[in-house]
Amino acid sequence: MPLISTRALTKRYPRGVTALDGLTVEIGEGVIGLVGANGAGKSTLIKILLGLIPATSGEAHVLDFDAATQGERIRERVGYMPEHDCLPPDVSATEFVTHMARVSGMPGGAARERTADVLRHVGLYEERYRQIGGYSTGMKQRVKLAQALVHDPRLLFLDEPTNGLDPAGRDEMLELIQRIGRDFGIAVVVASHLLGEIERVAGWLVAIDAGKLLRTATLGSFTERTGQLLVETEEPAGPLADRLVARGLQAIADGRTVVVDLESGAHGDFAVFDAVRDEVIGLEMALIRVEHRRHQLEDLFRTGGGDERAA
Amino acid sequence: MSALPEPAGTIYDIGYRHYEGPRLGRRGATGAIVGAGLRAVFGMGRSARSKIIPWGAVILALLPAGVALAIKVLAGDLIELYSYDSYLWNIGGLLPIFVAAQAPELVVNDMRHHVLPLYFSRPIRRVDYVVAKLAALTIGLLALTLLPLLVLFVGRILAAEDVLAAIGDEAGALPMIVVSGLLHAVTIGSLGLAICSLAARRAYAAGAVLAVFLVGSVASQIFVEPGGTFGALAPFLNPLSVLDGARQWLFGGPVAESPVSSSGAPLYLYGLATIALLAVSWGILAVRYRRITA
Numbered sequence: 001m002p003l004i005s006t007r008a009l010t011k012r013y014p015r016g017v018t019a020l021d022g023l024t025v026e027i028g029e030g031v032i033g034l035v036g037a038n039g040a041g042k043s044t045l046i047k048i049l050l051g052l053i054p055a056t057s058g059e060a061h062v063l064d065f066d067a068a069t070q071g072e073r074i075r076e077r078v079g080y081m082p083e084h085d086c087l088p089p090d091v092s093a094t095e096f097v098t099h100m101a102r103v104s105g106m107p108g109g110a111a112r113e114r115t116a117d118v119l120r121h122v123g124l125y126e127e128r129y130r131q132i133g134g135y136s137t138g139m140k141q142r143v144k145l146a147q148a149l150v151h152d153p154r155l156l157f158l159d160e161p162t163n164g165l166d167p168a169g170r171d172e173m174l175e176l177i178q179r180i181g182r183d184f185g186i187a188v189v190v191a192s193h194l195l196g197e198i199e200r201v202a203g204w205l206v207a208i209d210a211g212k213l214l215r216t217a218t219l220g221s222f223t224e225r226t227g228q229l230l231v232e233t234e235e236p237a238g239p240l241a242d243r244l245v246a247r248g249l250q251a252i253a254d255g256r257t258v259v260v261d262l263e264s265g266a267h268g269d270f271a272v273f274d275a276v277r278d279e280v281i282g283l284e285m286a287l288i289r290v291e292h293r294r295h296q297l298e299d300l301f302r303t304g305g306g307d308e309r310a311a
Numbered sequence: 312m313s314a315l316p317e318p319a320g321t322i323y324d325i326g327y328r329h330y331e332g333p334r335l336g337r338r339g340a341t342g343a344i345v346g347a348g349l350r351a352v353f354g355m356g357r358s359a360r361s362k363i364i365p366w367g368a369v370i371l372a373l374l375p376a377g378v379a380l381a382i383k384v385l386a387g388d389l390i391e392l393y394s395y396d397s398y399l400w401n402i403g404g405l406l407p408i409f410v411a412a413q414a415p416e417l418v419v420n421d422m423r424h425h426v427l428p429l430y431f432s433r434p435i436r437r438v439d440y441v442v443a444k445l446a447a448l449t450i451g452l453l454a455l456t457l458l459p460l461l462v463l464f465v466g467r468i469l470a471a472e473d474v475l476a477a478i479g480d481e482a483g484a485l486p487m488i489v490v491s492g493l494l495h496a497v498t499i500g501s502l503g504l505a506i507c508s509l510a511a512r513r514a515y516a517a518g519a520v521l522a523v524f525l526v527g528s529v530a531s532q533i534f535v536e537p538g539g540t541f542g543a544l545a546p547f548l549n550p551l552s553v554l555d556g557a558r559q560w561l562f563g564g565p566v567a568e569s570p571v572s573s574s575g576a577p578l579y580l581y582g583l584a585t586i587a588l589l590a591v592s593w594g595i596l597a598v599r600y601r602r603i604t605a
């Protein structure tokens with residue numbers, strides 16, 4: 001049973017903006033990256049899944065509850081860390097997180113106990129008794145994470161959790177997210193426009209663009225081999241490509257690189273490697289590298305969102 | 312690997328523990344907001360300075376009841392300083408001060424620092440949040456609008472020579488005490504919260520609340536003097552005289568100093584005006600909180 005499933009989910013805002021456009025997706029356990037450019041519909045999707053805003057059409061289920069009618073049941077078991085600042089400056093982290101635990105429906109004693117636990121898990125110690133107003137951005141992000149975690153949710157939505165953090169803070173936050181997904185057994189949906197970060201924490205990716213599902217798959221399959229060989233040479237690679245094509249291979253030159261289709265070799269990969277070697281020697285070229293070409297996460301958006309940017 | 316000593320201050324990670332206990336849902340969550348709101352209203356868990364106005368107001372509101380009881384005990388029924396009818400009108404000035412000081416605490420920072428999305432992502436609805444805040448302020452106001460009159464009521468019975476007879480004498484006032492106390496607390500609480508919900512900072516909210524009541528009070532006193540149609544409508548400028556008029560409409564018992572007595576406007580109009588005040592306040596709150604993006 002997926003933790004989240006949507007079917008033809010569409011959200012149109014009054015002024016004609018379509019934030020989600022027939023999105024159908026299923027999301028399961030682990031750390032899931034929800035990637036897309038700013039404005040791709042990530043935050044809108046999270047708000048619909050939390051039952052905070054209604055969808056224009058389509059359905060969404062979270063933990064088997066209908067987001068349109070059972071929002072309260074969902075929100076009791078789900079944690080949410082918004083993108084923007086959301087902390088009052090004049091209370092301590094302990095007070096604030098305890099209060100938020102109680103507003104999640106926890107009894108007072110349990111709320112205090114779990115607040116202490118969770119603040120320790122996110123790495124706030126003595127400073128938790130100080131007023132939040134004096135905290136650094138990194139500490140505030142930790143408080144935001146703690147309030148999302150304090151009621152022991154089954155599922156966590158983190159919207160751009162590394163926003164405003166310096167590189168060190170970013171690393172710590174990503175490590176924390178990984179721990180939550182792996183050690184705490186809480187499914188985490190991380191929305192981000194930073195592919196490099198998502199690559200580091202997520203095992204599964206959901207890529208959306210302009211409110212449409214671009215692709216959903218394991219991280220590995222996003223970056224798997226493409227079945228092409230990338231050959232980089234010191235000199236312009238045109239002649240090499242010509243020789244390879246003459247041997248019956250599919251090869252395209254681009255500046256100092258040639259991309260050779262491995263499947264086009266009649267005698268398997270090794271024959272292609274041999275052909276490349278022989279032709280490079282024959283042309284007396286200097287070889288810089290030969291490698292299997294892999295998909296890059298960015299490729300997704302180059303093909304998906306590229307048209308729009310060009311228009 | 313050499314066995315290095317653990318750095319001082321290391322906290323051993325005992326691992327993440329899941330929570331298996333009860334979850335109180337929407338009702339528990341709303342109750343938690345009311346509870347936290349009441350603490351805010353009375354400055355609990357805050358500096359001594361933030362307790363001065365709420366507790367000072369409560370003490371001042373109770374003072375006439377205390378004085379009246381003391382006189383009753385010492386001098387018998389010779390003089391009656393404070394009647395049930397005039398009590399709220401006489402301490403009325405404390406209500407705007409209490410609201411101006413404490414209502415901004417309830418709503419302004421949540422709005423200003425964008426805390427509301429954190430509330431709304433929990434098992435409550437938007438309306439629960441508003442109702443909980445209103446309940447906290449109303450309960451707080453009851454310490455001014457109901458508690459002193461109940462003290463006076465109980466005190467007068469206990470101070471009487473024949474307690475049983477006194478119960479019979481006083482009991483007739485109880486519905487007025489309770490209904491009027493509730494009506495004052497709910498209406499002034501709603502109006503105060505609505506004004507505060509529109510303010511960007513706590514100081515502006517406090518100023519706006521004071522301005523509405525002060526301007527209303529002064530204007531109603533000034534305009535009621537010349538009489539005529541204008542004078543008859545003057546009490547409607549002041550929420551406190553509107554409420555006093557509504558009380559008189561429901562239970563009778565005019566108060567000499569209130570502009571309601573000098574205006575001559577039919578009393579049912581005060582009832583309608585009270586309903587209008589509540590409707591406008593709740594309307595402002597509904598629109599304001601619907602427009603917050605989650």
